[in-house]
Amino acid sequence: xxxxxxxxxxxxxxxxxxxxxxxxxxxxxxxxxxxxxxxxxxxxxxxxxxxxxxxxxxxxxxxxxxxxxxxxxxxxxxxxxxxxxxxxxxxxxxxxxxxxxxxxxxxxxxxxxxxxxxxxxxxxxxxxxxxxxxxxxxxxxxxxxxxxxxxxxxxxxxxxxxxxxxxxxxxxxxxxxxxxxxxxxxxxxxxxxxxxxxxxxxxxxxxxxxxxxxxxxxxxxxxxxxxxxxxxxxxxxxxxxxxxxxxxxxxxxxxxxxxxxxxxxxxxxxxxxxxxxxxxxxxxxxxxxxxxxxxxxxxxxxxxxxxxxxxxxxxxxxxxxxxxxxxxxxxxxxxxxxxxxxxxxxxxxxxxxxxxxxxxxxxxxxxxxxxxxxxxxxxxxxxxxxxxxxxxxxxxxxxxxxxxxxxxxxxxxxxxxxxxxxxxxxxxxxxxxxxxxxxxxxxxxxxxxxxxxxxxxxxxxxxxxxxxxxxxxxx
Amino acid sequence: xxxxxxxxxxxxxxxxxxxxxxxxxxxxxxxxxxxxxxxxxxxxxxxxxxxxxxxxxxxxxxxxxxxxxxxxxxxxxxxxxxxxxxxxxxxxxxxxxxxxxxxxxxxxxxxxxxxxxxxxxxxxxxxxxxxxxxxxxxxxxxxxxxxxxxxxxxxxxxxxxxxxxxx
Numbered sequence: 001x002x003x004x005x006x007x008x009x010x011x012x013x014x015x016x017x018x019x020x021x022x023x024x025x026x027x028x029x030x031x032x033x034x035x036x037x038x039x040x041x042x043x044x045x046x047x048x049x050x051x052x053x054x055x056x057x058x059x060x061x062x063x064x065x066x067x068x069x070x071x072x073x074x075x076x077x078x079x080x081x082x083x084x085x086x087x088x089x090x091x092x093x094x095x096x097x098x099x100x101x102x103x104x105x106x107x108x109x110x111x112x113x114x115x116x117x118x119x120x121x122x123x124x125x126x127x128x129x130x131x132x133x134x135x136x137x138x139x140x141x142x143x144x145x146x147x148x149x150x151x152x153x154x155x156x157x158x159x160x161x162x163x164x165x166x167x168x169x170x171x172x173x174x175x176x177x178x179x180x181x182x183x184x185x186x187x188x189x190x191x192x193x194x195x196x197x198x199x200x201x202x203x204x205x206x207x208x209x210x211x212x213x214x215x216x217x218x219x220x221x222x223x224x225x226x227x228x229x230x231x232x233x234x235x236x237x238x239x240x241x242x243x244x245x246x247x248x249x250x251x252x253x254x255x256x257x258x259x260x261x262x263x264x265x266x267x268x269x270x271x272x273x274x275x276x277x278x279x280x281x282x283x284x285x286x287x288x289x290x291x292x293x294x295x296x297x298x299x300x301x302x303x304x305x306x307x308x309x310x311x312x313x314x315x316x317x318x319x320x321x322x323x324x325x326x327x328x329x330x331x332x333x334x335x336x337x338x339x340x341x342x343x344x345x346x347x348x349x350x351x352x353x354x355x356x357x358x359x360x361x362x363x364x365x366x367x368x369x370x371x372x373x374x375x376x377x378x379x380x381x382x383x384x385x386x387x388x389x390x391x392x393x394x395x396x397x398x399x400x401x402x403x404x405x406x407x408x409x410x411x412x413x414x415x416x417x418x419x420x421x422x423x424x425x426x427x428x429x430x431x432x433x434x435x436x437x438x439x440x441x442x443x444x445x446x447x448x449x450x451x452x453x454x455x456x457x458x459x460x461x462x463x464x465x466x467x468x469x470x471x472x473x474x475x
Numbered sequence: 476x477x478x479x480x481x482x483x484x485x486x487x488x489x490x491x492x493x494x495x496x497x498x499x500x501x502x503x504x505x506x507x508x509x510x511x512x513x514x515x516x517x518x519x520x521x522x523x524x525x526x527x528x529x530x531x532x533x534x535x536x537x538x539x540x541x542x543x544x545x546x547x548x549x550x551x552x553x554x555x556x557x558x559x560x561x562x563x564x565x566x567x568x569x570x571x572x573x574x575x576x577x578x579x580x581x582x583x584x585x586x587x588x589x590x591x592x593x594x595x596x597x598x599x600x601x602x603x604x605x606x607x608x609x610x611x612x613x614x615x616x617x618x619x620x621x622x623x624x625x626x627x628x629x630x631x632x633x634x635x636x637x638x639x640x641x642x
Binding site: 028029030033186189190192193194208209210211212213214215216217218219220221222223226230448449450452453456457472474 | 508509510511512513514515516517522523524525527529583586587590593594597598600601602604606608609610611614616
């Protein structure tokens with residue numbers, strides 16, 4: 001053990017005095033193992049009921065999807081809500097693994113019980129890829145009516161955005177599954193050793209002969225680092241691709257260098273929110289109070305607060321250029337995407353992504369509570385959804401024949417979702433949640449090995465007149 | 476004929492003692508190892524930590540990528556010379572982007588290959604193992620010749636093994 005740190009001082013000690021923050025108790029390895037493996041079978045009937053409900057909703061979504069393809073194929077304006085839900089799902093579930101990756105790289109101890117759930121969220125890349133198919137096929141070619149439309153693919157082949165979207169999504173799926181597998185291998189071995197039936201057989205296959213030797217632990221760390229890095233690069237690239245090819249380039253005159261960053265920042269904010277809601281539900285419905293402490297909620301709550309403020313910074317950074325630019329295209333951006341047909345959606349988004357969470361999460365008492373942090377997370381998710389609706393429905397509503405205009409002078413009216421849009425959106429969310437729930441039936445929702453290492457390296461100790469966490473941090 | 480012997484311990488300090496005992500009994504480093512259900516800090520048991528060669532893969536990959544990029548940018552510009560903005564045909568700033576991108580791409584791909592090789596997965600012959608290791612027991616495993624198995628067992632028992640398994 002290279003060093004030992006006292007993980008407290010001001011904040012912890014103060015919180016402890018106020019009685020808000022009890023230090024977590026250590027859990028014996030065999031107890032942690034049996035309780036966490038049991039979560040893969042816990043609430044069997046309730047989970048089955050929910051799985052059926054979500055499964056039916058997913059199926060309804062897929063059927064609506066097929067019907068929409070049949071009757072509205074080729075009408076770009078009709079696919080705005082599908083684009084919005086894809087962008088929302090990628091923003092929310094795609095951003096969650098970063099909650100695990102970044103603190104793990106920084107060797108934060110609080111992230112251990114959270115990392116598995118955050119990584120499992122990346123499985124939603126499978127749903128995203130399916131829902132992306134009609135968007136990719138409906139995206140205009142680079143040459144429209146004999147002229148090249150404006151895009152980031154200056155000299156690229158006609159189908160560059162389509163091809164790169166497929167490449168990016170394939171890489172996303174590979175890096176998602178790779179990250180889950182790299183991090184989950186010891187827990188697949190746990191399922192092999194202590195699971196039953198098909199879960200045991202699957203664990204045996206996925207563990208690839210894992211026995212926990214020195215070399216295996218060491219190479220596992222390398223694999224996690226590598227897959228985490230690959231996921232991060234893919235995450236950034238897909239935000240760039242979604243925001244430019246599937247939104248910005250569809251609106252003549254919309255040029256915003258900050259938009260891809262804004263997209264990624266709000267995605268990390270939504271990823272934090274999804275993680276909070278996931279661990280809140282796991283704590284409440286799977287009885288994991290012993291493993292999910294206030295420390296996790298408090299830490300993510302602070303990050304969520306920071307990213308809420310960052311949203312404001314990035315939005316204003318983009319807005320101020322258009323506000324002072326005053327050219328025709330600058331004015332178009334303000335009139336079409338803010339004051340125009342989606343004005344109330346924009347107001348809702350600003351209130352829910354930024355203003356309300358800001359004045360909600362600003363209070364220490366809120367961030368130090370399980371429910372308070374979860375409410376803040378729910379607000380942010382609703383806000384990010386509205387924001388994606390504002391951006392993507394507006395972008396997809398611009399008719400293809402106007403794509404060569406210097407900038408839009410007449411704005412398409414508000415596009416409201418029809419029944420199929422609503423079913424497709426509900427189906428996409430249901431399929432995403434179902435996928436994560438099913439994954440937690442194969443792998444414990446909290447990583448057994450990481451929770452055990454937390455217990456191995458952690459001691460609650462008396463320090464003068466207070467109690468502190470003593471945490472070993474190996475190199 | 477080689478044999479795999481596993482000693483199981485419920486106390487990490489006893490497992491560390493077993494590792495010392497095996498060393499003292501003259502077994503060469505690399506023939507015995509510790510098996511755990513959670514990663515202990517490296518060297519906690521006094522185990523032999525083999526040097527990995529992963530760093531060679533990105534370094535080698537980056538050199539290959541850089542060389543290819545240099546060839547590509549030079550050859551294409553010489554084969555199709557277009558003076559742009561009055562700059563030289565072989566302009567370093569224009570080439571830098573491609574050199575950087577191809578070096579990085581090649582380094583990343585070769586690192587992925589390197590991790591697959593270094594991981595030595597799947598482990599088709601894991602040797603003797605006990606599922607209780609994932610419950611928190613610590614295993615000390617040694618692979619040795621038949622005639623030295625008794626010495627190994629004695630060393631493992633001497634450190635307080637709660638159970639010995641052989642395969």
